[in-house]
Amino acid sequence: MIKFEDVGKRYPNGYEGLKHIDLEIEQGEFVAIIGLSGAGKSTLIRTINRMHDVTSGKLTVDGTDVMSLSGKSLRRFRRKVGMIFQSFNLITRTTVINNVLTAFVPDMPWYRSVFGIYNQEEKMKALEALDKVGILDKAFVRADQLSGGQQQRVALARTLAQNPEIILADEPVAALDPVTAKQVMNDFTRINKEMNISILINIHHVDLALKYCSRVIGINAGEIVYDGPAVEVDKEVLNKIYKGGREEHE
Structure with missing residues (x-):
């Protein structure tokens, strides 16, 4: 289980990337994280493998306090957490x-x-x-x-x-054409189901998030404004997630 308890992330310049995040993700879930650019999507998933350090609250993975790890213990932990980027x-x-x-x-x-x-x-x-x-x-x-x-x-x-037990994917289909993006999302879905690997995917394309992921987390200005089943995401929910921006989310 991945567990965020009142987690915050403040950058050296004072900017708050995450604010009071409370979140639990069970093993084997396929979760999409959506929101405007700069909302905190990448920051959220990158705290899980310590690419970014949290500055307040507590983040645990399978009961281990992520911020307590260093050296060999951190390297061993990261072996359990795969990371996939937009740039391959x-x-x-x-x-x-x-x-x-x-x-x-x-x-x-x-x-x-x-x-x-x-x-x-x-x-x-x-x-x-x-x-x-x-x-x-x-x-x-x-x-x-x-x-x-x-x-x-x-x-x-x-x-x-x-x-790995967990895969973190940071905009993995953003650089792909629509047909190829669906093929890659099919791969994620199959691996999630067949191998029971938890997958958290930061994704700009809401249509793909709703089609392939079972759970959606919506972030706006560093705060979670929606956390629930993909099938319950409607226009009202999307307006809340994308409030304050002009990005397309069809």
Whole structure:
């Protein structure tokens, strides 16, 4: 379980990114986080793996106080929390399988990581991860030869190779065309159901959030203004979430 208790995030310049966040997310949920640009969506998910530190309140994952972690304990914790970005973050000048294999680098002896020496078990896990997202046939193709959707699937496979309990996705389909975005969202849905991985996705496209996610959290100016089933999100709820901005949310 991910649990926020009166969590706040204040940046050094005084700006409050999060205000009094109280939230519980059970294992296996598929949650969309929606709101205006700058509302606090990315800040919220990035506090979970300590990319951002909370400045007040308490954030726990499976009973562990995230802010109490450091060094090796923080690195071990982050192995359970996969992170996927809009920009894919791939090494484009090498093969797909080499990109997935980088998931094992944090646990490898320094000499293996320096020279890129992977054992048979690691290679098999990487191939299995690629198979799970339907691009096993691209394993030995250079990453820069793939489409945007295929590159995002490589990023997802790399995360799956970690064997995570949680996946945080920060605008993972924002750079994709509508058809490809739906394909990637289908991958997330299948992985969520088949592997019982908790997925929190910060997403701009409300239509995709409502179609694929079971729960929606709406944020406005750092505060949660809606938290409930996707099927109950109506025009009134959307007006509350997007109050004060002009972004499209159809």
